[in-house]
Amino acid sequence: MFSRLIATPVRRIAALVAAAALPLAAPSPALAWGEVGHHTVANIALANVSPATAAAIAELLKAEKGLGTPKCPVTTIAQAGYWPDCLRSDSWRWAYTFPWHYQDGEVTLPAFDIKANCPQTACVTAQIERSRRVLADKSIPAPQRLEALAFLTHFVGDLHQPLHAAEHAHDAGGNGVKVVRADGKIDSLHWYWDKDTAEGALALMGPPLVRAYSADDRAALATGGVEDWAKESWAIARDVVYPQVFGHAPAEGEKLSAPVSITAEQNAANARIARDRLTRAGLRLARLLDEALGQ
Numbered sequence: 001m002f003s004r005l006i007a008t009p010v011r012r013i014a015a016l017v018a019a020a021a022l023p024l025a026a027p028s029p030a031l032a033w034g035e036v037g038h039h040t041v042a043n044i045a046l047a048n049v050s051p052a053t054a055a056a057i058a059e060l061l062k063a064e065k066g067l068g069t070p071k072c073p074v075t076t077i078a079q080a081g082y083w084p085d086c087l088r089s090d091s092w093r094w095a096y097t098f099p100w101h102y103q104d105g106e107v108t109l110p111a112f113d114i115k116a117n118c119p120q121t122a123c124v125t126a127q128i129e130r131s132r133r134v135l136a137d138k139s140i141p142a143p144q145r146l147e148a149l150a151f152l153t154h155f156v157g158d159l160h161q162p163l164h165a166a167e168h169a170h171d172a173g174g175n176g177v178k179v180v181r182a183d184g185k186i187d188s189l190h191w192y193w194d195k196d197t198a199e200g201a202l203a204l205m206g207p208p209l210v211r212a213y214s215a216d217d218r219a220a221l222a223t224g225g226v227e228d229w230a231k232e233s234w235a236i237a238r239d240v241v242y243p244q245v246f247g248h249a250p251a252e253g254e255k256l257s258a259p260v261s262i263t264a265e266q267n268a269a270n271a272r273i274a275r276d277r278l279t280r281a282g283l284r285l286a287r288l289l290d291e292a293l294g295q
């Protein structure tokens with residue numbers, strides 16, 4: 001989640017390709033990606049890390065009081081995964097972290113550029129790497145490593161939401177595009193992907209997303225690195241998200257004049273994409289946590 005607010009004239013604050021043939025998820029309560037989606041990514045990761053990593057996470061969670069965020073508890077990895085969004089309630093203290101949630105690449109450009117739109121490491125790809133390094137460094141006090149665990153868990157989830165890695169015509173990751181949701185309400189395209197697609201993914205029938213995956217599944221899905229994951233999300237936005245609402249690949253600077261309805265067929269396809277992204281995020285996060293904590 002994490003819909004973007006305006007902090008300065010030029011800075012936006014981050015809100016939050018085919019679907020893989022994986023088992024579908026069981027129904028889940030209707031909550032935004034920002035909470036249920038991030039909980040899901042975190043819990044998939046916890047179900048797939050080594051016992052040593054799970055023990056290290058449990059030990060770090062004991063340092064929760066050192067975070068100094070009583071309104072945003074971190075007593076489980078699921079809460080840790082949502083913590084960076086919860087910090088919006090204390091924006092006076094944490095606003096400097098808000099641009100870390102995204103890195104928007106213009107979808108009409110030839111490719112995603114990981115070096116662009118990341119001023120002084122204030123973007124999601126750079127902060128995943130920073131958080132991983134802090135988490136892995138046992139010389140750093142436990143509260144700071146727990147903070148890094150929360151940021152890492154959250155940002156891996158964010159990067160797998162297509163509109164945290166893409167935008168068109170400076171629309172702040174789809175926040176400037178209006179769509180008509182299934183309930184008839186008009187909202188931003190970004191919010192639709194934060195909320196409706198994740199709810200659709202979690203409502204698909206089948207085995208739950210949160211489970212121990214096979215070694216073959218992990219090998220197939222826990223692939224690549226941060227730049228690869230960003231390029232995947234950007235490509236989904238370029239090839240699926242924006243063509244859906246424009247009816248074609250948008251031209252440079254092209255804008256919509258009215259809200260666009262998302263069809264039932266598009267909703268179903270988008271839910272499958274979101275399911276795949278949540279699954280990949282969880283398994284890739286598990287790999288990072290094992291690398292940082294499992295030794």
